[in-house]
Amino acid sequence: MVRALTQDSSGWDALEVRDVPDPVPREGQVLVQVHAAGVNPYDWHYAAGQPLIARPTLGGLTGPRPPVRGADLSGIVAAVGPGVTAFAPGDEVFGFGASGTFAELALAAVDRISRRPAELTHVEAAAVPMAAVTALQFLRAAGLTAGQRLAITGAGGGIGHFAVQIATAWGAQVTGVCSTRNAAMVRELGASDVVDYTREDFTAGGRRFDVVFTNAGRYPVRELGRVVVPGGVVLTNDGSKEGLLGPMPDLVAAPLVARFRPYRVVNVSATESGEDLAVLAGMVADGALLPIVSATYPLDHAVDAIRQVAGSGHARGKLVVKLV
Structure with a gap:
C-alpha cells in the first residue's frame, strides 16, 4: 500500500x-x-x-x-x-x-x-511538465519568431514565467505583465520590459505587440486587441472562471469576434508530450530555462x-x- x-x-x-x-x-x-x-x-x-x-x-x-x-x-x-x-x-x-x-x-x-x-x-x-509544455505549445502555435514583440500577462505565474524564458531564448522582445512582487523576478528571467498591472493598464497605453499571451483572464480579448498589431495574434489561456460554464463562453466567443478584427485569436489544447519535455530539458542544460x-x-x-x-x-x- x-x-x-x-x-x-x-x-x-x-x-x-x-x-x-x-x-x-x-x-x-x-x-x-x-x-x-x-x-x-x-x-x-x-x-x-x-x-x-x-x-x-x-x-x-x-x-x-x-x-x-x-x-x-x-x-x-x-x-x-x-x-x-x-x-x-x-x-x-x-x-x-x-x-x-x-x-x-x-x-x-x-x-x-x-x-x-x-x-x-x-x-x-x-x-x-504541465506549465512549461503548455507555454511551449502556445508560443509555437503563435509562430513566434526572433525580433517579434510579445506581451505575457500573468508573467510571474506558473505558465507565465516559463513563457518569458522560452520566448527570450527564441529571441523575442518580451514585456512581462505581473504584480509588484514579481516584477524583479520577471525581469531577471529575461523580460526586456515589465508592466506592473497594479499601477498601469498596459492595454490603455501606446505599446503595440505582435503577440499577446494572456493567462488567468485579467484582460478581455477586446481590450487585448487594442495593443495587437494588424495580423498579430492573441493567445488565450484562462481556466480561472468557475460556475456552470466557466471560461467556455469566452473561449467560444473570442475567435468569432476576432473574425471581424485584424488579428487572430488562438487557444491551444496542450498535450502531454515526452518530446517536448526533452526540448525543455535541452533548454535547461543550455541555461535558458529555470x-x-x-x-x-x-x-x-x-x-x-x-x-x-x-x-x-x-x-x-x-x-x-x-x-x-
Whole structure:
C-alpha cells in the first residue's frame, strides 16, 4: 500500500490522504517512486469539479478519474511494464503521470516522460511538465519568431514565467505583465520590459505587440486587441472562471469576434508530450530555462497547495508537493 491524496467525489471535502494499493505498470508504462509532484490549476479543476459543465469529462457521477490527484512528477523508475525498453529501474525521470502523482508511487506512459535534467533537483524538475509544455505549445502555435514583440500577462505565474524564458531564448522582445512582487523576478528571467498591472493598464497605453499571451483572464480579448498589431495574434489561456460554464463562453466567443478584427485569436489544447519535455530539458542544460519554485508542501498538506492555485488564485512561479 502507498499513501496518496485521493478523491471519491467532487468537492474539497472529498480530498483525503489515505493508503491505496500499489499501482501496477501495464504495457508501455513505468512505475515511478515519486520524489516530487508539481501543482497546477488542473488539479483544482478536478478537486472542485469546476467548471460544472466539465464534470462528465472529469469522471462524472462516479467521481473524478483517476481518483488520485496530481499530474506532474519527478522521481525514480521502480519497475517497468511489458515491452518497455526506453527506461529501466533506477532511471531518474520527470513528466506526466497516468494515475495521479500526489502519491508515493505513480504510473507514467513512456512517451510522456523524459530523463530528469541533471541540472535540476527533483523538486525543480517536478515544476516543469504541465506549465512549461503548455507555454511551449502556445508560443509555437503563435509562430513566434526572433525580433517579434510579445506581451505575457500573468508573467510571474506558473505558465507565465516559463513563457518569458522560452520566448527570450527564441529571441523575442518580451514585456512581462505581473504584480509588484514579481516584477524583479520577471525581469531577471529575461523580460526586456515589465508592466506592473497594479499601477498601469498596459492595454490603455501606446505599446503595440505582435503577440499577446494572456493567462488567468485579467484582460478581455477586446481590450487585448487594442495593443495587437494588424495580423498579430492573441493567445488565450484562462481556466480561472468557475460556475456552470466557466471560461467556455469566452473561449467560444473570442475567435468569432476576432473574425471581424485584424488579428487572430488562438487557444491551444496542450498535450502531454515526452518530446517536448526533452526540448525543455535541452533548454535547461543550455541555461535558458529555470523553474522558480516558491514553496513546497508535504503530502499531508497538498490540499493547501491546490487551494493556492484555485480559481483566480496566484502563485509566484510554481508550487510543488514533496514526497521524498
